[in-house]
Amino acid sequence: MSKITAAITAVGGYVPDFVLSNKVLETMVDTNDEWITTRTGIKERRILKEEGKGTSFLAIKAAENLISKRKIDPKDIELVIVATASPDMKAASTAAYTATQIGATNAFSYDLEAACSSFLFGMSTAAAYIESGRYKNVLLIGADKNSSFINYKDRATCIIFGDGAGAVLFEPNEEGLGLQDELLRSNGEGRAFLQATYGGSSYPITQEAFDENKHCVFQDGKTVFKNAVFNMADVAERILKRNNLTNDDVNWLAAHQANKRIIDATANRINLPEEKVLMNIEKYGNTTSATLPLLLYDYESQLKKGDTIIFAAFGGGFTWGSIYFKWAYNS
Numbered sequence: 001m002s003k004i005t006a007a008i009t010a011v012g013g014y015v016p017d018f019v020l021s022n023k024v025l026e027t028m029v030d031t032n033d034e035w036i037t038t039r040t041g042i043k044e045r046r047i048l049k050e051e052g053k054g055t056s057f058l059a060i061k062a063a064e065n066l067i068s069k070r071k072i073d074p075k076d077i078e079l080v081i082v083a084t085a086s087p088d089m090k091a092a093s094t095a096a097y098t099a100t101q102i103g104a105t106n107a108f109s110y111d112l113e114a115a116c117s118s119f120l121f122g123m124s125t126a127a128a129y130i131e132s133g134r135y136k137n138v139l140l141i142g143a144d145k146n147s148s149f150i151n152y153k154d155r156a157t158c159i160i161f162g163d164g165a166g167a168v169l170f171e172p173n174e175e176g177l178g179l180q181d182e183l184l185r186s187n188g189e190g191r192a193f194l195q196a197t198y199g200g201s202s203y204p205i206t207q208e209a210f211d212e213n214k215h216c217v218f219q220d221g222k223t224v225f226k227n228a229v230f231n232m233a234d235v236a237e238r239i240l241k242r243n244n245l246t247n248d249d250v251n252w253l254a255a256h257q258a259n260k261r262i263i264d265a266t267a268n269r270i271n272l273p274e275e276k277v278l279m280n281i282e283k284y285g286n287t288t289s290a291t292l293p294l295l296l297y298d299y300e301s302q303l304k305k306g307d308t309i310i311f312a313a314f315g316g317g318f319t320w321g322s323i324y325f326k327w328a329y330n331s
């Protein structure tokens with residue numbers, strides 16, 4: 001019997017309607033469209049504005065989109081993983097609420113958090129369940145409402161992040177398609193350079209911290225940038241080498257959308273021309289756990305059965321990695 005591999009068999013996506021453009025940001029902080037575009041590649045990002053709606057709202061919309069496109073019965077879904085760095089609430093699983101709301105009432109569910117690498121690491125987790133033979137379908141959702149902890153007076157962060165969600169269904173494949181290899185890493189020394197300090201268990205929120213926006217994300221952009229460029233390019237290059245792949249064998253690079261210059265550096269390291277690099281950062285900015293599935297969502301019609309995709313991500317923690325993947329269907 002051939003080995004069971006874990007393939008993606010459907011994709012869904014959702015971004016909120018509200019568009020926060022560079023032009024509007026110019027009126028909020030000391031920045032300009034030209035600076036943001038040349039330094040990051042971002043033109044606009046989406047923001048979930050409605051009060052009381054959190055990450056699960058985005059996750060549910062993306063999952064419902066997948067379910068209606070694929071015409072599956074949500075009751076057949078066995079596991080729902082929500083990869084997110086912005087859960088709805090403390091002490092209540094965002095995934096459990098999401099699963100129930102989409103009608104996946106026979107599934108168990110949980111959240112998975114690895115900052116901007118959450119979805120990439122979630123791919124590894126979802127695939128392992130399928131490869132084990134214990135489950136036949138796993139819904140992996142990457143969703144983040146970053147606007148809930150962005151300081152819109154801090155030009156080093158508010159220009160970068162946006163809200164969104166994407167969902168993929170993992171199912172067994174007997175043609176050898178799906179996840180082929182992975183190289184996943186982390187280094188806790190990195191948390192000094194990218195974190196929201198207050199509001200977690202180390203430093204519960206105080207009035208003073210709140211007034212100073214210390215519950216919002218802070219980053220030393222230069223250090224994060226250097227580490228992202230070095231590490232994402234490194235793992236992408238290594239995964240190609242150890243699978244004896246050349247740049248000609250790769251159809252697409254699907255890299256975390258944090259900064260166009262980081263993506264370009266990764267593509268350059270593995271000698272991939274621009275037309276093989278999936279890119280939508282200009283429309284959404286950095287949506288954390290949603291960047292990779294939103295790339296699949298936007299480019300789904302161009303992906304062909306058997307295509308080789310190199311996924312790569314880098315995020316807070318630090319966390320990073322690369323996955324070598326074979327696409328399983330024509331849409």
Ligand code: COA
Nearest residue numbers: 030031032035039116155159221222224225258259314315
């Ligand atoms: N608008 C205009 N000017 C800005 C600015 C903004 N939004 N942000 C910073 N600047 C200024 C700085 O003050 C600095 O001015 P100075 O030279 O007079 O001191 C200059 O632009 C260069 O700043 P620097 O921080 O070196 O810019 P950069 O090229 O590193 O770009 C980031 C800043 C944040 C875009 C970039 O570092 C980055 O993308 N980092 C990684 C972010 C990331 O990926 N985070 C998520 C991890 S998944």
